[in-house]
Amino acid sequence: MYLFKARWSVTHLFMRRFSRRTYGDAIAELNSAIRNITFSKVVDHERMKREKYGVVLSYLEALGISDLELSNLHPVHVTGSKGKGSTCAAVEAGLRNLGFRTGLLSSPHLISVEERIRIDGKPIDRDRFSEVFWDIHDKIAKHVRTLALPPPSFLHYIVLMACHIFVSEKVGAAIFEVGIGGRFDHTNFLKQPAVTVVTNIALEHTDLLGPKLTDIAWRKAGIFKKACPALIPEDLPADVMQVFVNEAKQVECPLYMVPRLEDISLANGGLIIEDAEFAPLFRACSSDAMPLGVINLPCSLAVMELWLQSFGKVKQSHEIGLQPPLRLQVSRAQVQSAVTARWPGRWQKVSRGKITFFIDGAHTLESLQKTAEWFQYETSKEDSRPSARVLLFSLLGSRNPDTMLRLLRTVISPVFDLVVFVDPHDKQFVVFPGKRSLDAECLETWEALKTETALIDEYGTTAYRVQDLSAFLCWLEQLRRFSRTTLSSYGEVIDKENVQLLVPSPQTVAGACSVPVWDKQYASCHVLVTGSLYLVGATLKALNEPV
Incomplete structure (x- = not known):
């Protein structure tokens, strides 16, 4: 296992002139916190608790935020290998539309760090972000010196800012998304959440969470709290299910499984899958085309139901361990809100002239399978005329590109006309430890896969790396026609020092370069953007798409 080990210089971080109070200075200070985080191998769970989220309790006390104030937020704590962000969004929208003031803490951000903290569905603005950051910075600085506390890390700051803002805004429903795992996550300071949720279990972050599904389940089960209802998927392997059952018994909480869509009823009678308004949506959706809100609908509705029970609106169970199946009767408004x-960045389509971008962050093999199926289905509906196909892909950290790229080569048909691997990191922020771009490894892997007989297409697909994503997308939007020849003309030369982009020629932009007889020319282009959420954010930023 690994732990973020911080090496701090109190003088460097806190002995700054208090006159510096700009947003840019706040970002610089947060960057300095990122720079001082390194990985170290440890197996001391008590130490991990203390250094990850235990210290948050000391910070909150220093800020004057009490357990009662946190309890009054009626928090929903959400973890999962996939679907946690979109589930958080659906629950937030549903509770907001029921009349509750909502707060949402999510990660990572796509474009700007202030996206991580939302009130009533909207990110806080930069002025508020800066104001709250420096207020917390100054208060914590005094206690760091007098109580010998470690200065907060980047993630500590974000959590503290969210709590401060949620309390000051009198939020009635606060949704906290786990960063990684759960048991030792920075968000696991919550003592009395209204509901804890595990959306899904898959192999992810195995270097941090462990190599087996049961290891990952144990980490995620760590957010369960005494007497607080916990919700888990219903289609789990027996050994994984047992991990959650054991944890629920140990912490003494009721444990529920997400109901099937077929078992959810509307409050005024009838199943939602048979309702005149919703049935067409469900019938039209095969598993590979189902909108994100529909995929997560049973989980989102179950969270809202358990939250309302804990809030005192509905009778709540106080039993311990696995509970009988939930029988949901939900309002039409709840279903509409969730769907x-x-x-942003999850199964999102963005059109720019002749180009349609299909954008979805998918960092696990299971997620990528769904992304590929969604892309296949959506592009088949787009137009009766064929379009060129481009893949923008990025992986970070210690993931293995082979299985993911092999999946894309086998599932996507027709094959891509161009594949581009990107280092998505925004130079405004220092790169987190363990988040190194694997664009070079991805390119090497793709080229190796091209030699396998079963995966060869007749003329081969050009693949290369791009450092300046904005420049590439700008160039792509200028093309009048799309063919493999024109798409491959935006190449790179690699010298001994670094990678430099070739400047596209006017002839290439105009599509006037010589195109072989076999090379089809298309009037439109479909671009699949997937892999790391950092790439998703970089793409949305380059397209000037609001988040």
């Missing part, structure tokens, strides 16, 4: 909840 239509907006969560």
